[in-house]
Amino acid sequence: MNRPLSDDLLDWYDRHARALPWRVPPGWDIRPDPYGVWLSEVMLQQTTVAAVKGYWERFRTRWPTVEALAAAEDAEVMAEWAGLGYYARARNLLACARAVAARGGFPQTEAELRALPGIGPYTAAAVAAIAFRERAAVVDGNVERVMSRVFDIATPLPAARSEIRARADLLTPTERAGDYAQAVMDLGATICTPRSPACVVCPWREPCLARARGVQAERPVKPAKKVVPQRRGMAYVGRREDGAWLLETRKSERMLGGMLGWPGSAWDRGEEEAPPPAPGDWVALNAEARHGFSHFGLTLRVLVARLPQGTEPQRGQFVPVEAFHPDRLPTAMRRVLEVARTSPLIADSEPIVHET
Template sequence: MTASAQSIASDLLSWYDRHARELPWRSPPGAPPPDPYRVWLSEVMLQQTTTAAVAPYFAEFTRRWPDVDALAAAPEEEVMAAWAGLGYYSRARNLIAAARAVSARGAFPDSEAGLRELPGVGAYIAAAVAAIAFKRRAVVVDANVERVVSRLFALSDPLPGVRKAIRAHTDAITPSERSGDFAQAMMDLGATICTPRDPRCLLCPLADDCAAKLQGDPAQYPVKAPKKAKPQRTGTAWWIVRDEAVWLVRREGKGMLGGMRALPSDGWSARVDGYGAPPVAGEWRKAGVVRHSFTHFDLDLVVMVLTEGSAVPPGAGEWWPIADLEQAGLPTLFAKAAQRALA
């Protein structure tokens, strides 16, 4: 480790000791590391999701399932319902599978290689858990770290191609001791000081070492490739009511919103345009359109309400009391569709 890299690590850790964020899944700087379960759970939840959005879900999950064995024993439908609203539902399915794998072996693996063997655990989560929970030296790179390092070294190649260089530079400045605190310090720096817009360079502990600041425009980093326009898809969801209860189905275990309760729909995940046939005969009224953005496409979902006709849909499903619909754990798309139908 070069003298410059040592200086960067030392300055950042000194700053972190004074300014570390208080988060429910963390231990304070210098304290014993947190339970691996809490680190792993938080990192799974935080993928592509903000800290503010994750905090109440983390609190509820750890209240209901305080350790990995409790989560492993939980019915899958309860976990999926508790996850509703966080999005990226494959994370929840992998969460259950990983919890069961850890419970079966008796403990979390304490190395990056071992952690990578768990369902849904990629390079980032494995490194984060190894460094933060097990005090292993690991190179932890999330979006905040990408931004800090790309500015620190003025890396001008665009994402995603520059990620190999970002990792190499992060490796060069990651210390052997306190690498977990170092990783969390980098995350905090990116979240609070080295922000995407209007970075607060006057408060940055690494300002004197920052090549982008010396150039005069750190906000131009990381350089991003032009965004491709998302395809637009359309579909239909059907609202069928009987005796103050609405008909809900469970989506296939794999694919979009897999395993989640939902309103019946026409397979919009594979449709580009057009609408499917209703599940039952009758008089239908259009209640409106719900617009929702997924990672790879935008969706306009037409909500149709059955006003008169047969209310015995084919196939598996359940009548769910409308008064208790919030407990059904509908994903955001179908929660919005339900609100539109009720309105």
């Protein structure tokens, strides 16, 4: 059964494959660049294709090889990653790039790729199949949904994952394994979507058991939603009279480690309060900054101050206005800035000059 199904899907993929900057189109006798494939797969974890395209292109322009990325400064890579979220991926990206550069290139098998830092089962299978044409079953969220529907797997996630992987492996062909992996992901992203799947144009509509039984909208079966815990904290946004901003580089062992941010409480450790990072007349704003992380929601009380020239901070350092790039802040810190900018103490203006 697996050959006809994979053949049908590959025929569909040859006609409808998405054009993506990291992808070699079907039919081209060109080996994909392992670095580009790996970079895209790391970025695409829990992130949409639309969000990743620009980041991938900027990374490839700035660091065109894995060796160039391996030699990059941590802070520069973290700044370029800002806004993409799940910042542990950026730290793992650097660790993996340095391991690959040290060994002289990417290994070519799924098992060897798994041994690299920051590479899990999905990424190892994807790079092995797409970049090196090894037969490997690639299972992401899109593939889980497709397999759950084609085989009408009623076991709830995550318990269903072993069966889903077995089914995915059954259908994976020996030839064109990379194209097949991308075809299943494209099918899930464009046809077999979470809501209102377009079954009428699906190349697998006939063998799909869930469609035949009218339960495709109910697959995969997801576990009951958990209540998302909420945390509170505070953030201090200070601006010196010459326009410089008071920022700090977060410690590597903390959430958003290695990124620039506003001094504040250790909200990632449950601490709601913290003393001011510098002496000054700090004003608490009525509006709060909110951000959702993968496993908790965060609300930050925002305090602002215009700080005198010559202020010596106890935490952080002043960043001159010309060197301050808000787009290099993680999203949670950008939201703090959005709230802070509603205050005239922080809003862009001419430097304050005191009369003598």
